[in-house]
Amino acid sequence: MSSAPIESALIEIHNATLYRGSTCVFKNLNLSIGRHEQVAILGPNGAGKTTLLKLINREIYPVAQKNSWVKLLGKATWNVWDLRSQIGIVSDDLQSRYLQTTAGLDVVLSGYLSSIGTHGLLAKRITSAQRKRALSVMIDLGVEAYADVPLSKMSTGQQRRCLLARALVHDPATLILDEPTAGLDLAASFEYIERIRRLVKQGRSIVLVTHHLNEIPPAIRRVILLRQGRIIADGPKDEVLNVENLAAAYDTPLRLQIKDGYYFAYPEEQRAARDATRKT
Numbered sequence: 001m002s003s004a005p006i007e008s009a010l011i012e013i014h015n016a017t018l019y020r021g022s023t024c025v026f027k028n029l030n031l032s033i034g035r036h037e038q039v040a041i042l043g044p045n046g047a048g049k050t051t052l053l054k055l056i057n058r059e060i061y062p063v064a065q066k067n068s069w070v071k072l073l074g075k076a077t078w079n080v081w082d083l084r085s086q087i088g089i090v091s092d093d094l095q096s097r098y099l100q101t102t103a104g105l106d107v108v109l110s111g112y113l114s115s116i117g118t119h120g121l122l123a124k125r126i127t128s129a130q131r132k133r134a135l136s137v138m139i140d141l142g143v144e145a146y147a148d149v150p151l152s153k154m155s156t157g158q159q160r161r162c163l164l165a166r167a168l169v170h171d172p173a174t175l176i177l178d179e180p181t182a183g184l185d186l187a188a189s190f191e192y193i194e195r196i197r198r199l200v201k202q203g204r205s206i207v208l209v210t211h212h213l214n215e216i217p218p219a220i221r222r223v224i225l226l227r228q229g230r231i232i233a234d235g236p237k238d239e240v241l242n243v244e245n246l247a248a249a250y251d252t253p254l255r256l257q258i259k260d261g262y263y264f265a266y267p268e269e270q271r272a273a274r275d276a277t278r279k280t
């Protein structure tokens with residue numbers, strides 16, 4: 001009897017303990033994300049979301065201990081270049097590390113070098129096919145006009161799209177987005193959310209990290225709720241996103257509204273105000 005090969009998970013974290021400086025952010029964390037999932041990691045500031053991404057991105061490593069491992073696509077060790085071509089990352093952190101004088105096309109091309117910028121000798125390693133591909137991704141994202149424009153002369157939204165293009169030059173199967181709408185105005189946020197929808201439609205898997213509940217696009221199916229380095233809920237979006245879980249995660253009473261696949265939290269009325277209304 002033949003059986004289909006079991007596909008390894010995108011991310012498999014087993015018993016990982018992680019420190020940032022002297023702060024223990026995660027203690028014996030267990031988490032698995034499949035290759036074809038659309039997942040949001042939601043939680044308040046300081047919950048450990050960016051730390052988790054840095055673990056996935058091999059920027060930080062867990063404490064070496066018995067019976068603990070982190071595997072990406074079934075492998076525990078990765079060459080950073082190979083990894084970048086499988087998983088594209090967009091983050092505010094990355095955006096802020098670029099010199100403001102870097103031109104749009106150079107930001108995108110730097111994706112091939114897994115570096116910040118293409119200055120010096122590294123630039124010579126870019127092939128004409130890579131340059132062509134970079135420009136075509138910029139056209140797809142509507143930022144081709146910014147190829148020669150320095151970041152300092154772009155809006156935050158245009159900069160963010162250049163960074164998305166940087167992640168897409170490798171055509172990665174998975175995109176990891178850390179607070180992708182940070183610093184964007186409403187129109188640019190909506191445009192970004194629509195972009196995520198299209199990426200999902202293209203068959204890419206998405207891991208979206210956010211502290212904004214209302215920015216979870218309907219295409220996201222699974223939500224992992226983090227609080228102070230602990231997963232307090234994990235499962236289908238409609239099961240995880242309830243008042244009890246969200247109030248516990250954000251440590252505040254709240255109400256919840258769901259419309260067209262989007263979730264909105266708003267403050268619970270103060271008891272005194274509610275009582276006063278009742279009396280009138």
Ligand SMILES: Nc1ncnc2c1ncn2[C@@H]1O[C@H](COP(=O)(O)OP(=O)(O)O)[C@@H](O)[C@H]1O
Pocket residue numbers: 020021022023025043044045046047048049050051052
């Ligand atoms: N470079 C650092 N050095 C020490 N502690 C850090 C560092 N970066 C983050 N932390 C701490 O790690 C915890 C998780 O931070 P982070 O992963 O950035 O949270 P989030 O992205 O959910 O806002 C916080 O308590 C934060 O203060």
Ligand SMILES: [Mg+2]
Pocket residue numbers: 049050051179
């Ligand atoms: Mg963060």
